[in-house]
Amino acid sequence: MTEAAAGFRCRACDGVRTTPRFTVDGYDLLRCHDCGSMTTAWTMPAAAASEYYGEAYFRGGDYRDYQGSANALRANFRRFADRLAAIETGGRLLELGCAYGYFLEEAERRWQCEGVDVSHDVVDACRRRTGCRVFAGDVIELPLEAGYQWIVAWDVVEHLDRPRDAVARAFDLLAPGGRIAFTTGDISSSAARALGPAWRLLTPPSHLTFFSRAGVRALLGDAGFVECALGTAGYARTFDFAMYRLLGERRYAALARRWPALVAHARRRSFYLNLGDIMFVTARKPHDRN
Numbered sequence: 409m410t411e412a413a414a415g416f417r418c419r420a421c422d423g424v425r426t427t428p429r430f431t432v433d434g435y436d437l438l439r440c441h442d443c444g445s446m447t448t449a450w451t452m453p454a455a456a457a458s459e460y461y462g463e464a465y466f467r468g469g470d471y472r473d474y475q476g477s478a479n480a481l482r483a484n485f486r487r488f489a490d491r492l493a494a495i496e497t498g499g500r501l502l503e504l505g506c507a508y509g510y511f512l513e514e515a516e517r518r519w520q521c522e523g524v525d526v527s528h529d530v531v532d533a534c535r536r537r538t539g540c541r542v543f544a545g546d547v548i549e550l551p552l553e554a555g556y557q558w559i560v561a562w563d564v565v566e567h568l569d570r571p572r573d574a575v576a577r578a579f580d581l582l583a584p585g586g587r588i589a590f591t592t593g594d595i596s597s598s599a600a601r602a603l604g605p606a607w608r609l610l611t612p613p614s615h616l617t618f619f620s621r622a623g624v625r626a627l628l629g630d631a632g633f634v635e636c637a638l639g640t641a642g643y644a645r646t647f648d649f650a651m652y653r654l655l656g657e658r659r660y661a662a663l664a665r666r667w668p669a670l671v672a673h674a675r676r677r678s679f680y681l682n683l684g685d686i687m688f689v690t691a692r693k694p695h696d697r698n
């Protein structure tokens with residue numbers, strides 16, 4: 409174990425008993441003995457995150473071309489909005505990590521929407537695209553007005569340095585009876601267990617927590633949530649994005665230079681995939697809590 413790995417608690421359940429399990433791209437990933445989640449032995453404070461998750465992140469990093477994949481993203485977000493609407497519509501909705509606002513565009517018809525993102529650049533673009541109030545900063549510290557019916561975060565909690573504090577803050581901001589919903593990878597899924605260090609979502613340092621189902625239950629239960637429901641989420645992906653993830657950034661760039669027409673075609677086509685390794689989570693704040 410490197411010196412940096414010492415002293416890291418489990419970001420999911422706050423457990424202190426962790427053991428280094430894999431090293432990916434030079435980062436130690438520590439497995440929690442209590443909940444089975446993994447924590448990247450690395451810290452990304454809010455100030456660093458606001459730099460890291462600027463426009464450049466959305467044109468490389470975990471996405472190849474976030475805005476270029478808008479149609480596939482919207483299709484995913486429409487499905488998410490439908491799943492929420494099947495549970496409850498109306499009231500105020502806050503999205504954490506709203507990026508360019510593609511989900512908020514889908515949600516605006518059903519809820520009075522607001523968004524938060526750490527990146528100022530991205531927040532400006534989101535404000536221009538949507539009619540929503542959008543705040544730049546860390547949800548833990550922003551002076552938001554409580555009383556939301558929904559607080560949602562799509563593929564965001566794994567990026568947070570302090571997910572337990574963020575979920576506790578979401579609990580405080582919800583109206584009594586309000587709900588939280590989020591998606592995140594499932595390290596306890598059969599795909600993740602079969603692939604080990606090669607699982608596609610093991611991407612430190614952008615991903616800081618790899619939640620297990622037990623880890624999500626601890627995260628939500630400790631904050632006071634009830635009726636924790638864990639399903640799975642499928643995603644529409646462009647073929648272009650699949651090639652990027654399979655080939656890696658350098659080989660993908662070489663391919664795009666050599667066969668630009670092929671890559672342009674792949675960018676317009678998408679497919680739907682559910683490997684069962686991404687959780688779709690909802691939970692409720694009790695009515696008698698404020």
Ligand SMILES: [Zn+2]
Nearest residue numbers: 418421440443
């Ligand atoms: Zn844990």
